[in-house]
Amino acid sequence: MLLAISSQRLFSRSAILAAYKHQISSISIHSNNRRHRSSSQSHRSNPNRPANQTDNLRRLFQAVDVKPIISTEKLDTPTSTKDVDANIGQELTGGKTLDRNSLLRVITDFYRRDEIKKLAADQGLDIRLFQDAYVSFRKFCIQSTVLPVDLHIVLSDIISGSGHATDIFPYFLRHAREMFPHLTCMDDLKKISDLRDPANWYPDARAIQRKVIFHAGPTNSGKTYHALQRFMNSESGVYCGPLKLLASEVFYKTNAAGTKCDLVTGEERRYADPEGKAANHVACTVEMTNLTTVYDVAVIDEIQMMRDPQRGWAWTRALLGIQAKEIHLCGEGSTIRLIQELMVTTGDEVEIREYKRLTKLNYQER
Numbered sequence: 001m002l003l004a005i006s007s008q009r010l011f012s013r014s015a016i017l018a019a020y021k022h023q024i025s026s027i028s029i030h031s032n033n034r035r036h037r038s039s040s041q042s043h044r045s046n047p048n049r050p051a052n053q054t055d056n057l058r059r060l061f062q063a064v065d066v067k068p069i070i071s072t073e074k075l076d077t078p079t080s081t082k083d084v085d086a087n088i089g090q091e092l093t094g095g096k097t098l099d100r101n102s103l104l105r106v107i108t109d110f111y112r113r114d115e116i117k118k119l120a121a122d123q124g125l126d127i128r129l130f131q132d133a134y135v136s137f138r139k140f141c142i143q144s145t146v147l148p149v150d151l152h153i154v155l156s157d158i159i160s161g162s163g164h165a166t167d168i169f170p171y172f173l174r175h176a177r178e179m180f181p182h183l184t185c186m187d188d189l190k191k192i193s194d195l196r197d198p199a200n201w202y203p204d205a206r207a208i209q210r211k212v213i214f215h216a217g218p219t220n221s222g223k224t225y226h227a228l229q230r231f232m233n234s235e236s237g238v239y240c241g242p243l244k245l246l247a248s249e250v251f252y253k254t255n256a257a258g259t260k261c262d263l264v265t266g267e268e269r270r271y272a273d274p275e276g277k278a279a280n281h282v283a284c285t286v287e288m289t290n291l292t293t294v295y296d297v298a299v300i301d302e303i304q305m306m307r308d309p310q311r312g313w314a315w316t317r318a319l320l321g322i323q324a325k326e327i328h329l330c331g332e333g334s335t336i337r338l339i340q341e342l343m344v345t346t347g348d349e350v351e352i353r354e355y356k357r358l359t360k361l362n363y364q365e366r
Contacts, residue, residue, distance in 0.1 A: 063179045066136055068143035088149050093156040100142065102159045107138050110165040110172070123173060124186040133176035140175060199345040202291065202321035210348040211326050212319075214303070216333040217355030226353075227299045227328035232259045234297040234326075236280035240289050240318050242302045242311075250283040264288050286314045291321040298324035303331035306338065320346065 157163035215223035
């Protein structure tokens with residue numbers, strides 16, 4: 001029964017080993033083609049390049065100590081399955097123990113290969129993490145009185161000349177993942193830390209074909225008035241303002257015009273309905289914009305505040321993530337190009353409406 005279990009484990013490892021052999025062979029060919037050019041190009045490298053440039057992962061993650069396997073029990077005494085399996089490797093290789101010097105030579109040869117380092121980097125192990133994992137793996141192989149069955153057989157084959165040093169990589173990677181558990185979720189970590197496409201952070205908004213209307217003009221040009229008229233006459237809408245004062249002003253004007261509207265700020269929430277039933281329209285400060293509710297019309301006031309280093313995130317979040325079929329932006333004309341380029345990433349239609357000042361602007365002398 002033990003032999004059958006070991007055979008199943010070896011066959012399951014064979015597919016993984018064959019896949020890594022194919023990758024290692026392709027990397028080895030590429031490395032050999034580049035090796036003869038390395039000496040001629042070395043003088044052009046930057047001498048001021050920091051030595052710890054690839055030390056980022058090591059600073060973020062701490063290694064878990066993987067202790068060598070020390071067997072203190074005999075096979076004829078009751079013991080755990082792990083101890084029994086660990087001794088099967090020696091039995092399947094003829095009962096011979098692994099020579100220490102030969103084992104060190106094989107592991108050192110494995111460490112020095114460029115294709116192994118390249119393959120380890122593809123699995124999330126940079127130079128420093130690879131070195132730490134190698135030191136621990138070497139200690140594990142040398143100091144263990146018994147080894148896992150599959151690893152023992154592979155090492156025995158390599159020492160006897162029927163295997164290659166690169167065959168160790170699947171078992172080295174298994175050891176490295178025990179040391180650094182984050183390697184098992186590297187793909188998820190990369191997706192979480194990828195901030196290059198902020199438009200894709202809001203899939204619900206991307207599922208709606210939105211139309212963005214930019215009311216561009218100076219103060220007292222009527223841009224906000226036209227946007228609010230569309231807001232009040234819609235079935236549902238949201239107004240996003242930079243200040244509580246402006247949100248309150250829209251709240252009172254909308255209710256006075258006969259359209260029920262709620263007020264939401266960082267300090268309070270007021271309902272137009274006396275019983276506290278939520279209205280279809282809401283006036284809020286831009287930080288309190290609800291991105292989960294679908295509106296017919298949305299108004300984002302003072303859109304040029306996107307450039308503000310402290311609060312600009314709120315306008316960007318509202319513009320990219322708000323779920324509305326029609327979005328009216330009010331702000332200065334200097335932001336037109338920014339909006340047009342940003343909307344290319346979202347695929348939304350953009351319409352520009354420019355306004356001129358309706359009243360004469362007088363300057364005070366003091």
